Amino acid sequence: MNNGIFHIPRPVNEPVFNYAPGSPERAALKQEIERLRKDRMDIPLIIGGKEVRTEKTAPIRRPDAHNEVLGVYHIAGEEEARMAIKAALDAKAEWAALPWEERAAVFLRAAELISVKYRALMDAATMLCQSKTAHQAEIDAVCEVIDFLRFNPWYMEQIYNQQPDNAKGEWNRSAYRPLEGFVYAVTPFNFTSIAANLPTAPAMMGNVVVWKPASNAVYSNYMLMKLYMEAGLPPGVINFLPGSGGAISNVVLSSPDFAGFHFTGSTEVFRSLWKQISSNLEQYYVYPRIVGETGGKDFIFIDPSAELANTVTAVVRGAFEYQGQKCSAASRLYIPASRSKEFIDALVAEISAIPMGEITDFRNFVGAVIDEAAFNTICGYIERARTSGEAKVIAGGACDKSRGWFIEPTLILTENPRSESMVNEIFGPVLTAYVYDDHDMEAAYRLVDSTSPYGLTGAIMATDRQRINRALLALQNAAGNLYINDKPTGAVVGRQPFGGARASGTNDKAGSYLNLLRWVSAVAIKENFAPPSSWRYPFMLGDD
Structure with missing residues (x-):
């Protein structure tokens, strides 16, 4: 039912907890850290909403105490990449047809789950897996993740509201359809928030996604995937595929249905994959959208x-x-x-x-x-x-x-x-x-x-x-x-849209509407309320 014009709640940046001595958040975080350290996890792939275990595993170690193993994760290969593509394409039609506000609600709920229920979990997982301090984990794995999940739906509404002018007797409309095919998201180890944004930004615009997380961040990224599922994300919309970057990318980038690439990582890897995409252009149904944020000096x-x-x-x-x-x-x-x-x-x-x-x-x-x-x-x-x-x-x-x-x-x-x-x-x-x-x-x-x-x-x-x-x-x-007069780090969603050019990437500004525009393909619709009944123009009616 959509008998109203709905508006996303205007987002505000999530407050940062300070974890000062004696604070309740500090006690909860320390308790969660100890719980995770005792709970050795077995992390599967998630394809089409189902857990997949390949039995080929790798350990998850704490960087600051590398003898401590937090668990293992299962490694995807070419077969699982093909399964993920199929699962994404099977989910595509129904997800794209879902009203935009229903898609938005999934991610708004995920933001609330992190803010209220899973704050300590996301902080603790990022601290242990990626060796972040409590403050660095809080601003990344909690606050920035929540900001992406709240601000991006708001930007989505702004994009959909962009409509053309009309003349008498006609109605012009712009529709912003998802890309034809699927989006491939490759995320880095250093920011849980980037791992959140790269798959979800295309997904909330109606796309389906194959997501390859960094091997060194599988632990916290798996928590994100489980969160999306709890928030109501339908099976197959985002498929979680840790594993060999080469094996997965070779399958994904050779698929005719490959439609977009959302990447953060090294300049060398980005250039290599862009070359691979270019060499496969003839077999794609569409020209793929390529969005990358890479290195910096x-x-x-x-x-x-x-x-x-x-x-x-x-x-x-x-x-x-x-x-x-x-x-x-x-x-x-x-x-x-x-x-x-x-x-x-x-x-x-x-x-x-x-x-x-x-x-x-x-x-x-x-x-x-x-x-x-x-x-x-x-x-x-x-x-x-x-x-x-x-x-x-x-x-x-x-x-x-x-x-x-x-x-x-x-x-x-x-x-x-x-x-x-x-x-x-x-x-x-x-x-x-x-x-x-x-x-x-x-x-x-x-x-x-x-x-x-x-x-x-x-x-x-x-x-x-x-x-x-x-x-x-x-x-x-x-x-x-x-x-x-500030440090060059710490861009905040909605306040400092982030991205660079030259060898640093395509400058598509994560944390703004500009990034979301890359994940839609606009269609212009003209409806004529008074169509002509003759093909003849007035200038043809006589010779004076």
Whole structure:
């Protein structure tokens, strides 16, 4: 029944719990952490709403205590990928025909379930599986997930409300149909919220989805999948398919019904899969929509007019929260020569005081990096900088994998503004600083703009409005999200739509209506209330 014009409740951002000592949320979270640690999970695939176990499994380990196994997950292969495609296509017609407000209600209910019933679960699962502190888990796996699930239905209504003008005797309408086929969502380990948004954004617009979560985030992502099912998501609309990226992608991208790709991950993987899609274009029914957010080499530019304390805080939080494993994390820092000593001294003092350890100890600011492969890569960058002859490690730099994949927050000072650690994405707790000549600000801006192939986030620390304006103009293409006197991380749904260009992706702005537009195909409908009865035009009626 749809005998009314319905409106999504206007969303507000979910409040962030602070988990202070003595608070009820802190006690509930600690209790949930201990429950999960004792409950070794056996995580299946979910295809067509049914659990599928392949009996080929992999362990789920805590990064900050890698001898502790949280459970196992079953690994999908080519056969399961084909099953997931079929299940999605079988569910497509009925899901697409469901009134939009009924689709929206599923995800609005999922948001409420997290807010009220499963807050501690989502926080605890993300902390244990992805080595996030209580605060980092809360802003990600709870607040941002809820925001996506509440704001995106509101944006959906706004899109559907966009209608064309009419002339006398006609009614023009725009319908926003889902894509023909299915959407393939590939999600990363570092944000549970991205794992929530990439499959659900296309789904709420009427699409069906094959979802491949990152192997290092299956634990928390499985919780999301179960939540959607409890919220009333019909079987087959989203199919949960952990496993080999190569095996699954080969099947998915060779299907004639492949219609869209929603991706967050490395630039190299994204480019490889885009090439694979391009080579298969002739066999697709439609040109696939490709939306990707990839790497970053994000900067903080300190103007000579910057305030010391605010800047140091922005640098420490922007570079080292969640061990720098954010595509938006600051990893290159530009310090004016005229104030270099005070900034460097203050940064070294603060970085050296950062507590690191297991995330179950709430006193720690950082935990471990995600796995041994990441550990080895990041430590390699630190060691090469240490022995390069053009750089020195002036804070942190120690690596210890005896109990977890721990790397100290590290500050490198380089004499070469285009050194390896200033150019390459490291994706770890490593920040490289370069002291620039602030007698030539235009040259400094050009250096920031041209050093990295990426264009995701950046921050400008300054108090002089003329200088802020000059920096914004000079760096407008260097980042898709620019911050003034703030860290370059922490975009909030509805307030800072997120995405970058250049090698950082397609800049389709998650957390806004722009992303949802990519998952519909518009059709224009004209109805003529007074159709002509003759094909002849008035100018043909006579010769005067």
